[in-house]
Amino acid sequence: MAGPSSDKPLPPSSSSPEMVAANLTTVFNTLITGLHILHYNGVLDAYGHMSVRNPNNGSNFFMSRNLAPALVANSSDLVEYYVEDAAPVDPNAPSGFIERYIHSELYKRFPSINSVVHSHSPQVVPYTFSGVPLRPSIHMAGFLEVVPNFNITQYYEPGDNQDLLIRSQRLGAALAAQFSSNRTLPNATQTEADYAVVLMQNHGFTTVASSIELAVMQAIYTQTNAGIQTTALTIHNAYPESNQQALAYLTTQQTVQSWATMAGTADRPWGLWSHQVRSSSLYQNLLDPNQTQPASPLL
Numbered sequence: 001m002a003g004p005s006s007d008k009p010l011p012p013s014s015s016s017p018e019m020v021a022a023n024l025t026t027v028f029n030t031l032i033t034g035l036h037i038l039h040y041n042g043v044l045d046a047y048g049h050m051s052v053r054n055p056n057n058g059s060n061f062f063m064s065r066n067l068a069p070a071l072v073a074n075s076s077d078l079v080e081y082y083v084e085d086a087a088p089v090d091p092n093a094p095s096g097f098i099e100r101y102i103h104s105e106l107y108k109r110f111p112s113i114n115s116v117v118h119s120h121s122p123q124v125v126p127y128t129f130s131g132v133p134l135r136p137s138i139h140m141a142g143f144l145e146v147v148p149n150f151n152i153t154q155y156y157e158p159g160d161n162q163d164l165l166i167r168s169q170r171l172g173a174a175l176a177a178q179f180s181s182n183r184t185l186p187n188a189t190q191t192e193a194d195y196a197v198v199l200m201q202n203h204g205f206t207t208v209a210s211s212i213e214l215a216v217m218q219a220i221y222t223q224t225n226a227g228i229q230t231t232a233l234t235i236h237n238a239y240p241e242s243n244q245q246a247l248a249y250l251t252t253q254q255t256v257q258s259w260a261t262m263a264g265t266a267d268r269p270w271g272l273w274s275h276q277v278r279s280s281s282l283y284q285n286l287l288d289p290n291q292t293q294p295a296s297p298l299l
C-alpha cells in the first residue's frame with residue numbers, strides 16, 4: 001500500500017496534538033450529522049456517500065465504512081483513505097465503498113475541495129439520460145449555472161465491469177475532469193472546480209464544496225431544483241396555451257449573484273437540518289455533544 005504523499009501542498013494544519021484530536025472530533029461530528037441530514041432529505045438512501053478531506057493532512061480523507069448513511073453513528077464507522085489511490089490508511093480497516101474513487105480523484109485534482117457528496121437522487125436522475133438539461137430554476141440553486149453530464153460509457157475499456165460504478169482511479173479521474181472547463185487528463189493544474197455539480201448518466205450526481213455544510217446544502221438544493229423544474233415542465237407541457245413560451249430559468253447574472261448571497265447563509269438551514277436529525281430516533285450521532293437520544297450500546 002502506498003504511504004502518505006507528504007510532498008503535496010497541504011491545507012492549513014494544527015501543530016498541537018490536542019488541537020488535532022479536538023478538530024477531528026468536530027469534523028467527524030459534522031460529517032455524521034451531514035450524512036443524517038442527506039438521508040433525512042432523501043438525497044441519500046441506503047446508497048450514496050459523503051466524504052471530508054482531513055483538515056490536518058490534505059493527502060488523506062475520511063468517509064464511512066460500507067454502511068447506509070443513516071446508520072453511521074461513531075468515529076469507528078469512519079475510515080481514513082489516501083487521496084493518492086483511495087487505499088485505507090489502516091490496512092485492517094473495515095471494508096469501504098467501491099465508489100470511493102469519486103472522492104479521491106476529486107481531492108487529487110482540486111486542492112480547494114474539502115467535501116464531496118455522491119447521490120442517486122430519484123428527482124435528479126431523469127435529467128441524466130432524458131436529454132432535458134438541468135437548469136437553475138430557483139434562487140437557492142445558483143450554483144447550477146452550468147451542469148455537465150458525465151457519460152461513463154465513453155470511458156470504458158475492454159474488460160471493464162460496466163455496472164456504471166466509479167470503481168477505478170481511471171474512471172474517478174475521468175469524472176473529476178468533468179468538474180473543470182479544461183478536461184485535459186490526467187490532471188490539470190487547477191485549484192478550484194469550475195462546476196459545483198456534475199450529473200452522472202443513468203446513475204446520479206456528485207457535488208463538491210469547500211466545506212461539509214456547503215456540500216450538503218448544494219446536494220439538497222440540487223434535488224429541490226430538479227423537483228421544481230420537473231413540476232414546471234409538467235404543468236407547462238400540460239397547458240397548451242403555454243407552449244409558445246419557454247420556461248424562464250435564471251439568467252447568468254441571477255445565478256451568480258443569487259449564489260453569492262445564499263452560499264453565505266448555510267448556517268441557517270444547517271441549524272434546522274441538524275435539529276431535525278437530532279430529534280429523530282432513527283439517527284444516532286455519538287459525537288454530537290447536543291445528542292438527546294438515549295445512550296447507545298455502541299458506546
Ligand SMILES: [Zn+2]
Binds near residue numbers: 119203
Ligand atoms: Zn453511485
